[in-house]
Amino acid sequence: SQELEQSPQSLIVQEGKNLTINCTSSKTLYGLYWYKQKYGEGLIFLMMLQKGGEEKSHEKITAKLDEKKQQSSLHITASQPSHAGIYLCGADGGQAGTALIFGKGTTLSVSS
Amino acid sequence: DADVTQTPRNRITKTGKRIMLECSQTKGHDRMYWYRQDPGLGLRLIYYSFDVKDINKGEISDGYSVSRQAQAKFSLSLESAIPNQTALYFCAIGDPNQNEQFFGPGTRLTVL
Numbered sequence: 001s002q003e004l005e006q007s008p009q010s011l012i013v014q015e016g017k018n019l020t021i022n023c024t025s026s027k028t029l030y031g032l033y034w035y036k037q038k039y040g041e042g043l044i045f046l047m048m049l050q051k052g053g054e055e056k057s058h059e060k061i062t063a064k065l066d067e068k069k070q071q072s073s074l075h076i077t078a079s080q081p082s083h084a085g086i087y088l089c090g091a092d093g094g095q096a097g098t099a100l101i102f103g104k105g106t107t108l109s110v111s112s
Numbered sequence: 113d114a115d116v117t118q119t120p121r122n123r124i125t126k127t128g129k130r131i132m133l134e135c136s137q138t139k140g141h142d143r144m145y146w147y148r149q150d151p152g153l154g155l156r157l158i159y160y161s162f163d164v165k166d167i168n169k170g171e172i173s174d175g176y177s178v179s180r181q182a183q184a185k186f187s188l189s190l191e192s193a194i195p196n197q198t199a200l201y202f203c204a205i206g207d208p209n210q211n212e213q214f215f216g217p218g219t220r221l222t223v224l
Contacts, residue, residue: 031211033213035215040200040218040220041217041218042202042215042216042217042218043202043215045212045213045214045215048211048212050211088154088155090155090213098143098206098208099145099157099160099170099206100155100157100204100213101157102147102154102155102156103154104152104153104154105154
């Protein structure tokens with residue numbers, strides 16, 4: 001079965017700094033979803049990547065998909081306290097709309 | 113109005129009680145899912161349904177049952193709740209044609 005490993009598990013950055021979160025799959029990535037979750041709350045859909053080399057942006061958050069490495073990276077530029085939360089990557093195993101397999105999440109704290 | 117709603121949002125119950133968590137959606141998507149989230153374990157799939165007559169077990173279906181009463185409604189039942197079912201439960205919807213998956217706000221269930 002497919003597994004997703006996220007790194008780092010947690011991250012503390014100073015406001016204004018850039019950061020990167022990685023999501024590596026044990027199998028070929030077809031569709032890769034990124035979500036953000038405030039502590040104990042629902043998941044907010046950020047973006048979905050499908051094709052190798054694809055790059056998408058949502059405000060100051062950019063995600064890329066590297067098919068060869070079976071990896072996606074999420075990059076936040078000039079972090080703000082509002083970026084704090086848990087970032088989760090999910091993969092659909094080859095068919096869009098199927099149930100997602102999730103990584104365990106990366107907890108981001110932003111200090112002002 | 114939210115695309116995916118869950119009721120109740122919070123529930124405290126005792127071991128052995130029967131509990132039903134409800135999910136409804138306004139997007140008209142055929143695919144619906146139930147996940148649970150535990151600290152350090154990420155989100156795991158309990159059950160999913162691709163249409164009203166289709167029900168499938170996920171990774172951790174033991175101790176749970178579901179009912180797809182209509183395209184817009186998908187409920188999760190715990191026949192006899194036990195303390196290790198204490199978790200945050202999420203309902204999600206998906207459309208394979210639009211590559212989007214949306215999550216409800218979650219139900220925090222505590223079993224004493």
